[in-house]
Amino acid sequence: MFWLLLGLLFIILYLYNYKKLNYWTNKGVKQKKTFLLYELYKMFFMKKSFVELLQDTYNEFPDSRYSGSFQLYSPLLVLKDSELIKQITVKDFEHFTDHINLVPEGIEPLWTSNLFALKGDKWRDMRATLSPAFTSSKMRAMFALMSDCAQEVAKYFENHQGESKSIELRDLFTRYTNDVIATCAFGVQCNSIKQRNNEFYLMGNLATDFTGIWKITKLLIYMMLPKLSKILGFSFFEKSVSIFFRRIIKDTIKMREENNVTRPDMIHLLMDARKGQLNYDENIAIQDAGFAAVEESEIGKTVKKVKDVITDDDITAQALIFFFAGFDSVATLMVLMAYELAVHPDIQERLQNEIDIVLEENDGKITYDAINKMKYLDMVTSETLRKWPPNIVINRVCVKPYTIPAVLPDEIPVTLQVGDAISVPVYGIHRDPKNYPNPEKFDPERFNDENKVNIEAYTYLPFGSGPRNCIGSRFALIETKVVYIHLLAKFNIVVTEKSEIPVKLSKTGFNFNSKNGFWFGLKLRDS
Structure with a gap:
């Protein structure tokens, strides 16, 4: 009897799987055949890094504008065509x-209340509220805080040359991004290079660490069984x-108000936004921060009264997503x-020659305006964002039914239903030789004045x-350049x-990492 029931269970699972995982084929979209157990196996026992798996998906149908894929059981339409990406x-x-x-509402307010996770009108209101905080004028005001953190990094290794001979760069740059976010977002001053076990750094590391079987399992339960995750009381x-x-936010707000x-x-x-005193005051061209900086939409530039009161938890959520995005992602760029x-x-x-000239012209000082005039620094940064x-x-996610019209001879109109998801594989687009010849080569000249105007729109999407788009692109670029x-x-x-x-990319985690670490040295130039 046991084996009969087990056999019936497998048949039911197979039939359900077959119907579900032929979602795109039934819509006339090319898709790779897959099976849930195999997808789980790939996630838990990765034979390739996450970015390599994404690249495989991108390369499956090279002549198609889009193809069908899945995030476990959830249908995912992968877009490759720049015009279609712009359209959608x-x-x-x-x-x-x-x-x-990824996280069901009601499980973790500090996640579901942040700008990335908010939906619909709530997202619009928060985007309009936060956008004035990321204009060039605000970046100019924060620049001195960033520069102080970067100066501390250089000064430390200048005074500890023995340690500079071999440095694990991810450790170094996450400590720098931690200190920048601590001072610019939370109003807390840290020196994580000197004070290696300070509480802010340890908590930031814990908040952004998604390695390990248990954490991956929790993510899977969030995605596949959201009701169960609520019953079990999981927190993000x-x-x-x-x-x-x-506590940091509450104590800081109280101290400042008093x-x-x-x-x-x-x-x-x-705090100004909560009082209705924060206005969008952008008067500087978008390119002041560099080629990769993205322009704010009219939604972000809209000055409007937020419908809901901004609570301390809302402020904490926005500061925390700022940390979540900037701690590891920007450190990865660096x-x-x-x-x-x-x-x-x-x-x-x-x-270095460009840096020497700029410092000489500015009496050894690093200024916001000087950084924005450094063309080669911007070319190097832009090419790093292209390759990595x-x-x-x-x-x-589709929130209103939408039909993609047929364009190529082998296409038929594809109707997306509410809840269907689309994916834009930025890594694949940036590594496609159709968009960037010899894509594996690191070549900053792709972004010189002559060449960058020829880059096709919507084939360069780092932010x-x-x-x-990413509200913090200016912040990330300035933070990187100044260090x-x-x-x-x-x-x-x-x-x-x-x-x-x-x-060699690590097969664990969801970002660029090396199994053995990124070990390099800092050698004083005058030696």
Whole structure:
């Protein structure tokens, strides 16, 4: 009897799986055959890195504008064509306003209340509220805070040359991004290079760490069995993380209100927004931050009264997603930029020459305006984002029925239903030789004045596309550039015996990482 029941269960699962996983075929969309158990196996026992799995999906149907895929059981339409990406993420944005929600509402308010996770009108209101905090004028005000953190990094290794001979770069740059976010978003000053076990860094590391079988299992239960995750009382963040960041925000707001303290950071800007005193005051061209910076949509520029009162928890949620996005993702950009400079010393030397000239012209000082005039620094940063985009994939959810008209001879109209998701594989698009010849080569000249105007729109998407693009692109770019000016003014980034060249991507986690770490050295230039 047991074996009969087990056999029936497998038959039911197979038939359900067959129907579900032929979703796209039934719509006339090319898709790769798959099976749930195999997808789970790939996730738990990865034979390839996550980005390599995404690249395989991108390459499956090279001549198609789109193809069918799945996120476990959930249908996912993979977009490859730049015009279609523009149509869906910009022109017809009203049909695709939301992100895929990995965490069900009601489980973790500090996650579901942040700008990334919010949906519909709630997202619109919060985007309009937060956008004024990320204009060039606000970045200019925060610049001194960033520069102080970068200066501390360079000064430390200048005074501890023994430690600079071999450095794990992810550890170094997450400590720097931690300190920048702590001071610019939370109003907390840290020096994580000197004080390696400070509470802010430890909590930030815990909040952004999604390695390990248990954490992956929780994510799967969120995605596949959201009701069960509620019953089991799962939380997205560790309890200690939620308590810590709530306390930081509450205590800081109380202290500032009682003592009338003003500081050019995110908490102050959100406190102004709560009072209705934060306005969009952008008067500087978008390119002031560099080629990769994205332009704010009219939604973000709209000055409107927020319908709901901004609570302390709302402020904590926005500050925490800022940390979540900036702690590891921006550090990843910095790590891989260092990797490319170390293995291309000619590019590093040219960049250092530009830095030397700018510092000489400005009496050794680093200013916001000077950084924005550094063309080669922007070319190197832009090419790093092209080859190694931290945001490797963009997703959107269909909120109104939408039909993709047939364009190619082998296509038929494809109707997407509410709840269907689309995916834009940024990593695949940036590595496609049709878009970037010899894509594996690190070549900043792709972004010189002559060549960058020829880059096809919507084939360069390091910070996303459309109204739901990354609100912090300016912040990330300035934060990256300022630390490199401070470091390269004094050091060469050099290959060491522990350096892994070419880099071998780790098969765990969802971002660019190396199993053995990114080990390089900082060598004083005058030695």
